[in-house]
Amino acid sequence: MLLDILLINCKELLTMDHETKMVRGEQMNSLPHVKDGAIGWKDGVIAFVGTSTEAKSIKSKKIIDCNGKLVSPGLVDPHTHLVFGGSREHEIALKQQGTPYLEILKQGGGIHSTVKATREASFEQLYAKAQFHLKRLISYGITTIEAKSGYGLERETELKQLQVVKELAKNMDMTIASTFLGAHAIPMQYKENPEVFLGNMAELFQEIKDQELAEFVDIFCEEGVFSLDQSKAYLSLAKEAGFSVKIHADEIVTLGGTELAIQIGAASADHLIAASDLAVDMFGSSNTVAVLLPGTTFYLNKEFYAKARSIIDKGGSVALATDFNPGSSPTENIQFIMNLAMLKLKMTCEEIWNAVTINAAKAIKKENTSGRLKVGRRADVVIWNAPNYQYIPYHYGINHVHTVFLNGQEVAKGGAYIDE
Numbered sequence: 001m002l003l004d005i006l007l008i009n010c011k012e013l014l015t016m017d018h019e020t021k022m023v024r025g026e027q028m029n030s031l032p033h034v035k036d037g038a039i040g041w042k043d044g045v046i047a048f049v050g051t052s053t054e055a056k057s058i059k060s061k062k063i064i065d066c067n068g069k070l071v072s073p074g075l076v077d078p079h080t081h082l083v084f085g086g087s088r089e090h091e092i093a094l095k096q097q098g099t100p101y102l103e104i105l106k107q108g109g110g111i112h113s114t115v116k117a118t119r120e121a122s123f124e125q126l127y128a129k130a131q132f133h134l135k136r137l138i139s140y141g142i143t144t145i146e147a148k149s150g151y152g153l154e155r156e157t158e159l160k161q162l163q164v165v166k167e168l169a170k171n172m173d174m175t176i177a178s179t180f181l182g183a184h185a186i187p188m189q190y191k192e193n194p195e196v197f198l199g200n201m202a203e204l205f206q207e208i209k210d211q212e213l214a215e216f217v218d219i220f221c222e223e224g225v226f227s228l229d230q231s232k233a234y235l236s237l238a239k240e241a242g243f244s245v246k247i248h249a250d251e252i253v254t255l256g257g258t259e260l261a262i263q264i265g266a267a268s269a270d271h272l273i274a275a276s277d278l279a280v281d282m283f284g285s286s287n288t289v290a291v292l293l294p295g296t297t298f299y300l301n302k303e304f305y306a307k308a309r310s311i312i313d314k315g316g317s318v319a320l321a322t323d324f325n326p327g328s329s330p331t332e333n334i335q336f337i338m339n340l341a342m343l344k345l346k347m348t349c350e351e352i353w354n355a356v357t358i359n360a361a362k363a364i365k366k367e368n369t370s371g372r373l374k375v376g377r378r379a380d381v382v383i384w385n386a387p388n389y390q391y392i393p394y395h396y397g398i399n400h401v402h403t404v405f406l407n408g409q410e411v412a413k414g415g416a417y418i419d420e
């Protein structure tokens with residue numbers, strides 16, 4: 001067979017081709033890879049994975065000599081708020097004065113400010129802005145993402161956000177898991193009756209399902225936002241409607257959203273900075289992935305980070321994400337998140353790579369398409385300007401991407417998206 005592209009002399013080719021669909025506990029320290037590897041594909045589908053010596057007999061239209069570089073699967077970002085209007089730099093002064101995130105929200109800023117801008121934006125404007133950010137995510141080596149709605153808080157704008165995600169996935173030829181986060185904040189006029197608001201959001205489930213606009217339903221379970229009981233009732237309706245569920249859990253206050261996520265078999269529990277010791281233990285015997293977002297702790301200037309070490313040491317499965325959003329984590333740089341995971345979460349480099357590939361894919365139920373390099377899979381591949389995998393969490397704040405291939409096509413080079 002004549003391949004389209006063959007990469008040779010990949011000093012370390014991380015295949016991440018574990019025997020299991022995700023890794024937990026001690027397994028997170030194993031890193032399936034090929035030394036002096038080679039990988040090739042045809043029509044966007046991986047056709048060869050092996051050593052450079054074995055690749056000598058393989059014929060390809062184009063051969064790229066990686067010259068001792070690191071090569072990995074495209075990274076998976078399992079938690080983003082990709083689609084929104086406006087931005088929130090006007091809240092910097094409030095933030096610097098020490099006004100807490102939940103206080104800004106209470107005063108009608110924060111998420112509410114982004115809701116206003118998102119409602120005002122047209123489909124085309126939202127699409128263009130989301131595409132701009134998506135290209136930047138790709139330029140950092142990400143080839144699969146999850147994207148949430150949640151800046152509409154009413155039917156029309158929530159559906160508009162989800163439609164933007166659907167169009168982007170199609171037009172960018174990208175694997176995107178879509179999440180309905182209508183329960184992201186309580187609109188001011190429902191302040192006294194959040195249940196009525198949640199009822200309105202739940203009424204959209206069927207329409208979203210019928211139009212195939214989302215696979216997941218998520219809720220912000222937090223003090224001053226949605227309570228544990230409200231979250232439980234809402235997510236059980238979501239499950240009845242056929243959705244998989246996720247929770248923004250114990251991000252700021254310990255409410256027990258993490259325990260709830262595990263009890264109801266959520267695909268992931270996200271944030272967990274204030275998760276209880278009991279919740280940490282529960283991950284050890286659960287398939288719910290702990291999605292940790294150290295960029296948010298960093299940007300909210302919090303003292304404590306999620307207890308990644310304890311979750312892994314207790315046998316749990318951890319993934320990492322950017323939480324890209326205009327308020328608590330305005331960054332597309334997953335490599336900086338990998339650095340924070342090394343520095344602040346005390347994760348090993350092997351754990352970090354598993355957390356941004358196969359575990360991240362599992363957290364968004366894309367484990368059969370994303371996060372590993374294997375014959376028959378989509379050629380979502382990254383060549384890194386790095387000699388080894390430890391180098392990415394080590395050298396911080398910059399973009400190490402040499403080339404990103406999305407479905408076999410070169411889409412980013414030298415850390416920049418290639419715009420026609």
Ligand code: NIG
Nearest residue numbers: 111220248323325326327328
């Ligand atoms: O994951 N906590 C709730 N949602 C987002 C922030 C959204 C925003 O501030 O716009 C988060 O931190």
Ligand code: FE
Nearest residue numbers: 079081248323
């Ligand atoms: Fe979030």
